[in-house]
Amino acid sequence: MRTSPSLLSLTIDSAVLNLSNIADLSPLPDHIVIDLFLRTLRAGKLTEKVLKLFIDTGKDEVFSLIQALNIQVTLTPVLPTTIKDDEVDIVIGALRSDLTTFMNEWRPMFSRFHLIIVKDPDLKEELKIPEGFNLDVYGKPDMDQVVGSSTSILFSGYSCRYFGYLVSRKKYIISVDDDCLPAQDPKGFLVDAVAQHISNLTNPATPFFFNTLYDPYAEGADFVRGYPFSLRGGVKCALSCGLWLNLADHDAPTQALKARQRNSRYVDAVMTVPARSLVPISGINIAFEREAVGPALVPALKLAGEGKCRWETMEDIWSGLCVKVVCDHLGLGVKTGLPYIWRTDRGDPIASLKKEWEGVKLMEEVIPFFQSVRLPREATTVEECIVEVANSVKERLGSMDPVFARAAKAMLDWVKLWQSVGSSSSRSSAV
Amino acid sequence: MAEPATATQAAAPAVSLLKDELDIVIPTIRNLDFLEMWRPFFQPYHLIIVQDGDPSKTIKVPEGFDYELYNRNDINRILGPKASCISFKDSACRCFGYMVSKKKYIFTIDDDCFYLGFCYYGQKLNPLIVLMGDLDTLVQICVAKDPSGKAINALEQHIKNLLSPSTPFFFNTLYDPFREGADFVRGYPFSLREGVPTAASHGLWLNIPDYDAPTQLVKPLERNTRYVDAVLTIPKGTLFPMCGMNLAFNRELIGPAMYFGLMGDGQPIGRYDDMWAGWCTKVICDHLGLGVKTGLPYIFHSKASNPFVNLRKEYKGIYWQEEIIPFFQQAVLPKDCTTVQKCYIELAKQVKEKLSKVDPYFDKLADAMVTWIEAWDELNPTGPVPNGKAA
Numbered sequence: 001m002r003t004s005p006s007l008l009s010l011t012i013d014s015a016v017l018n019l020s021n022i023a024d025l026s027p028l029p030d031h032i033v034i035d036l037f038l039r040t041l042r043a044g045k046l047t048e049k050v051l052k053l054f055i056d057t058g059k060d061e062v063f064s065l066i067q068a069l070n071i072q073v074t075l076t077p078v079l080p081t082t083i084k085d086d087e088v089d090i091v092i093g094a095l096r097s098d099l100t101t102f103m104n105e106w107r108p109m110f111s112r113f114h115l116i117i118v119k120d121p122d123l124k125e126e127l128k129i130p131e132g133f134n135l136d137v138y139g140k141p142d143m144d145q146v147v148g149s150s151t152s153i154l155f156s157g158y159s160c161r162y163f164g165y166l167v168s169r170k171k172y173i174i175s176v177d178d179d180c181l182p183a184q185d186p187k188g189f190l191v192d193a194v195a196q197h198i199s200n201l202t203n204p205a206t207p208f209f210f211n212t213l214y215d216p217y218a219e220g221a222d223f224v225r226g227y228p229f230s231l232r233g234g235v236k237c238a239l240s241c242g243l244w245l246n247l248a249d250h251d252a253p254t255q256a257l258k259a260r261q262r263n264s265r266y267v268d269a270v271m272t273v274p275a276r277s278l279v280p281i282s283g284i285n286i287a288f289e290r291e292a293v294g295p296a297l298v299p300a301l302k303l304a305g306e307g308k309c310r311w312e313t314m315e316d317i318w319s320g321l322c323v324k325v326v327c328d329h330l331g332l333g334v335k336t337g338l339p340y341i342w343r344t345d346r347g348d349p350i351a352s353l354k355k356e357w358e359g360v361k362l363m364e365e366v367i368p369f370f371q372s373v374r375l376p377r378e379a380t381t382v383e384e385c386i387v388e389v390a391n392s393v394k395e396r397l398g399s400m401d402p403v404f405a406r407a408a409k410a411m412l413d414w415v416k417l418w419q420s421v422g423s424s425s426s427r428s429s430a431v
Numbered sequence: 432m433a434e435p436a437t438a439t440q441a442a443a444p445a446v447s448l449l450k451d452e453l454d455i456v457i458p459t460i461r462n463l464d465f466l467e468m469w470r471p472f473f474q475p476y477h478l479i480i481v482q483d484g485d486p487s488k489t490i491k492v493p494e495g496f497d498y499e500l501y502n503r504n505d506i507n508r509i510l511g512p513k514a515s516c517i518s519f520k521d522s523a524c525r526c527f528g529y530m531v532s533k534k535k536y537i538f539t540i541d542d543d544c545f546y547l548g549f550c551y552y553g554q555k556l557n558p559l560i561v562l563m564g565d566l567d568t569l570v571q572i573c574v575a576k577d578p579s580g581k582a583i584n585a586l587e588q589h590i591k592n593l594l595s596p597s598t599p600f601f602f603n604t605l606y607d608p609f610r611e612g613a614d615f616v617r618g619y620p621f622s623l624r625e626g627v628p629t630a631a632s633h634g635l636w637l638n639i640p641d642y643d644a645p646t647q648l649v650k651p652l653e654r655n656t657r658y659v660d661a662v663l664t665i666p667k668g669t670l671f672p673m674c675g676m677n678l679a680f681n682r683e684l685i686g687p688a689m690y691f692g693l694m695g696d697g698q699p700i701g702r703y704d705d706m707w708a709g710w711c712t713k714v715i716c717d718h719l720g721l722g723v724k725t726g727l728p729y730i731f732h733s734k735a736s737n738p739f740v741n742l743r744k745e746y747k748g749i750y751w752q753e754e755i756i757p758f759f760q761q762a763v764l765p766k767d768c769t770t771v772q773k774c775y776i777e778l779a780k781q782v783k784e785k786l787s788k789v790d791p792y793f794d795k796l797a798d799a800m801v802t803w804i805e806a807w808d809e810l811n812p813t814g815p816v817p818n819g820k821a822a
Contacts, residue, residue, distance in 0.1 A: 209669075209671065209672075209756065210665055210669050210670065210671035210672075210725075211671075211672075212633065212635065212641075212671055212672060212674065212725055213635070213640060213655065214659060218657075220653065220655065220656060220657055221640075221655070221657065222640070222646050222650065222653065223642075223646065224640070224641050224642060224643075224672050224674070225641050225642055225643040225646075225672060225674070225702065225706070225745075226643070226672025226673075226674075226703070226706040226709075226752065227643075227672055228752050228753055228756050229749065229753070230753055241604065243604065243605070248614075248616065249604075249616050249617050250614055250616060250617055251615075251616075251617040251618070251619075254614050254615060254617075258614065261612065261614070263605070263612065263613070264612065265612055265613065265660055265661075266660070267606060267659055267660050267661040268657055268658070268660070269657075269659040269661060273602055273666075274602075274665075274666050274668070274669035275669075276666075276668050276669075277601075277602050277666035277667075277668070277669060278601055279601070280601070280602075280603075280604065280616050280617065280618030280619055281604075281618075282604065282616065282617065282618070310617065311617065314617075314618065317617065317618035320618075336602075336604050363618060363620045363621075364620050364621070364622055367601060367623070371600075
């Protein structure tokens, strides 16, 4: 005859069913916590959140169980996506040779996708990349083969990633700097930056009218009262700019002045940058639809003293302004906000400041220029738009500083290169 | 210049910033019980209460507040024939309070809004709030945002927003660069880092979101639980839907533009008062080089209005806004409009010219806009005037 279950057993069973309502397990005696843990496992109810609940009790037996059973956190994407994994390329510009930590930390988010790793041609050492990824690596020999060794387009430093954009054949590209790691949200969970970027790109953008509740397509949000219905369909989002916790993307003077300032504010929002509003798009954490705006991301503005710290570059800012102007003209959207990534401390802003002021000064000319650029109605493709901008740069900025004349030429060469290499189906062999 | 708030200042009734320079304008038609909740934050300030509806009804103001109260009879007496521009049976009547105020700043709030932290003050949980949401979420909102349990002082945040510059000419991806812990990002030109004066601060709402009637009907249970810890400047040339539930502005900089239109009794439209004021305000701010911020502070919006009633009020607006918004997006003000009043009169002219064909209502509205400015100038001759009390 079966003995009826004890009251304790019934309670623990009930607890398994109500795990989502329990905030703290530490008051429970050890043996009950263990029993609860095992029953949770048996019931198949172990999620990352529940695991954290048990870990937070601080009980040794829980830890040894976790180790013994080899329980590991595997990340599932935060948001369900309708993107097929083979529509995405993750492009990483390698400015450092040892990518082991970087790749391992990003493994849960990256491993589903194909990666393109482009080695900075100035980097002498061999790249160290851990196993288990589906990737192609490109270096200087590939660049020479594809674009020829004499070209105004330089893929050195942070600009090496543009080579990856060129040779990719996927619809979407996601790109993060090699000194960034996954961030944690305020609840302590790892942010799946890839999934968030994909979500940003696959949901419409709303550049023509500002929604005060930010992204109307986010769960739990919508368009507010007063938002015209005709604009609620939105437009395609061509570019998604993410943000950074810890070391924010400040310029050298600002970072030097506020040496200890770190960005700890997690702003839980995605929003569309309004049309005709310019924005400094940082290349540290971006994603875009290659098919929609690929050629607009131009490796053009190369500072004379450009270096290997972001403080010493403006290439992404220039590129971003081109993209925004083109998107505004073609009726495409640019989003900013989530996802956050964690940017590790690196470099010395004061040393950068001593080396490189040029970028900061140039912005004073660059911004008014882009604010006044008007593209003709006849420019209906991204390539045509970039050619127009390039000509405008040559005309109006070329005489101001040779860096602009070079940028204009690089943009024109880039468009030609994109048309011959970027859209064809041939691919150069990996290193 | 107010000092930046510190953690200790944010504790209970803190140092009152601008208490002699700010009026709190509240439109009401039912009662003012909600003032009890706000007492720690509002008591130092002068209140201007605009009583809508039946003037013979007495609205009781809780003890201890310094206030003036105006009902319809007062409005008629003070403005005479110009009283026609002030709406009746609609919270749009609040703009009368802006007109009679003598202070530099205005904060306006609805009588069904509470500050966050109310539900955290443990023992006296409002059962209605508990019923409406899952307790964990509510407590998390309060505890997560203010872990020490301190109530979020909406007024204090509005004041911070108004006293720090706006940056409408270039978007800062880290949002308000003047907030503690933030700054301008790389690529932001130094010449634009000084910013421009902030004319208005638009706060947001947790719990019942400010949706239009169709959205409310489709999503009756949706609650805004996302606390977005940001203040940002709305870029120049971009319009937005301004909600009057949680709004503060610099009366000296933009006051005359805050006319809330003809709504309510006898009018074909309602629930577009704040929208109208917001579009006019933004166009004028863009023209005069002033800034408008949106984002923090959040207030807790407790009462959901009836979506069917709302639909009847908004119905025309939903169609008209398709014309109104392109109108405002394309509106250009001539260079010689150098004051808010001149800009507003010019806008009124353009409304009459371009929107009357949409509906004769806009003809009336354009006239009311002019009347409003005339009344404003009459009650606010140039030069400071001491604050008076309602007779």
